[in-house]
Amino acid sequence: MKIKPSLLTILISFAIISTSCVSVQVKDNTVANISSEVKKPKNIILLIGDGMGLSQVSAAIYYKNGKPNFERFGTIGLSKTSSANDLITDSAAGATVFSTGIKTYNGAIGVDIDTIAVPTIVEQLSKRGLSTGIISTSSIQHATPASFYAHVKSRRLYEQITEFAPNSGVNFFAGGGLKFFNKRKDGKDLLAEMRAKGYEVILDELPKTSSEKNELILLAEDGMPKMSEGRGDFLSNVTKLALEKLSKNEKGFFLLVEGSQIDWGGHNNDADYLIEELLDFDKTLGVALDFAKQNGETLVIVTADHETGGFTLSSDGTNYNKIKPTFSTTGHSGTMVPVFAEGPGSALFNGIYESIAVYHKMMELFNR
Structure with missing residues (x-):
């Protein structure tokens, strides 16, 4: 290195x-x-704030009551997010760099520029006997979570992505996306297949305790509700549940947690939506950091696949004591995004580097 x-x-x-x-x-x-x-850590928790740039992080300072959990990190770097063919990445290529360590084309899910499947960090660690988990406030077939367990040429192939779940080796899935399991165009019942593979399938509410079985928790037909629609503490509570389960493995674990809808607020140029989702994500960081502090063998990494919306915390005219959030685009931007790290191995995440470095640094730490 x-x-x-x-x-x-x-x-x-x-x-x-x-x-x-x-x-x-x-x-x-x-x-x-x-x-x-x-x-070096035994466990890694990777939290991705989809679409979360520096201005989004800064919003936690101005809009949260109390100190943001972002301020608890001792190591901060910057990631350059361009994809293989475009200066501005999308979430599929942006997540595939974290899951596989390669740059690829926009829209790719776990495949290279020639659409050839590349082993993901989840697949590699599962084969070694580590536990793995994937949590999202979108559907689990959405670009970011999908890039960690599936290999398809287009992020829009949701039903095809879902077919990778039963044999993924993932011990804990949680989020939305039920309809891609049981309301499919091909008529397949993938919930039955998940049960046949030993998964406990939970469709009504978040359980209080984790199961001895692998778990598939699907609480929405597609994406989860917005915070403003009553999602509540799903993200922080499900992260606690996953950590309770995965930490039982003496070999270690890898957990992906995505705050998906920070990105959606940016696309909508809806500052209230974005900030509510950002603060929910910050609360979840607290869960991860508290666990890591008590555990002593866990590295917590927080980053983004890209920035969305060209979000800025502007002044309200000439009033420099009042913030007026503004946007410059309904799409993504090419700005660098922050990388926060805390715990064993965190010093490796200092500096400015290409987004693929996040994967390679994680794998270097796991390759003890």
């Missing part, structure tokens, strides 16, 4: 538990191998 000079001091002074050999890029462009002991 190549590390900028500014990170050298951080790396050498970092807390230690296991030995690794690290390549460090020094000032004269020579590479030195330094035998150092770097603390």
Whole structure:
């Protein structure tokens, strides 16, 4: 791994538990191998605020009562989000970089630019015996969650994406997307197939405790309701439930949590929608950070696939004491997005880097 000079001091002074050999890029462009002991996590929680740029994060400072959980992170980097063929990525290509470590075309789900399937982090870790979970406030077939367990040429192939779920190896699914299991054009009943594969299928409400079986929790036909429509504490509560379940595995776990509708508020140029979803996401960060602090072996990473809406916290005219949220587009923008990290291995996430680096840094930490 190549590390900028500014990170050298951080790396050498970092807390230690296991030995690794690290390549460090020094000032004269020579590479030195330094035998150092770097603390590595047993578990990783990756939280993706879809469409969440720096202005969206800043909204938590101005609109949350109390200190935002974003401020609890000790390491912050910046990610460059362009896809393989476009300066501005979509969520499918933007999530595939996190799940596979490759840049691909907009619309791709777990495939490269030639539409060839690439193994995901979830698939690789499941084969090693680690537990895995996927949570979303959209349908679980939507671009971001789908990119972690499916391989299709287009993000719009929701029924085809769903067919990957029974054999995905994912231990915990939660979100919306029921209709793609049981109201399909091909007439298949994939809920029955999930049960045959050993999943407990839950369709009515979030359970209070986790099951011994793998779980499929689907609480909406498609995307989950907005916060303004009464979704409540689904995201934070289901994250607690997943952590309770996955942390029982002594080999470790990987959990993906997506705050999907930050992006939808941006697309709608609806500041109230965006901010409500952002604050719900921030509350969920608190759940992850509290777990990690108590557990001691968990790395929490928070980032975005891209920014949506060209969102800005403008002044209200010449009144510099009043914020007026504004938008410059109903689409995505090419701005860099933040990467927050806290826990063992967090120092690796300092700096400015391509979005694919998030995957490679996670896998480096898992490859103990």
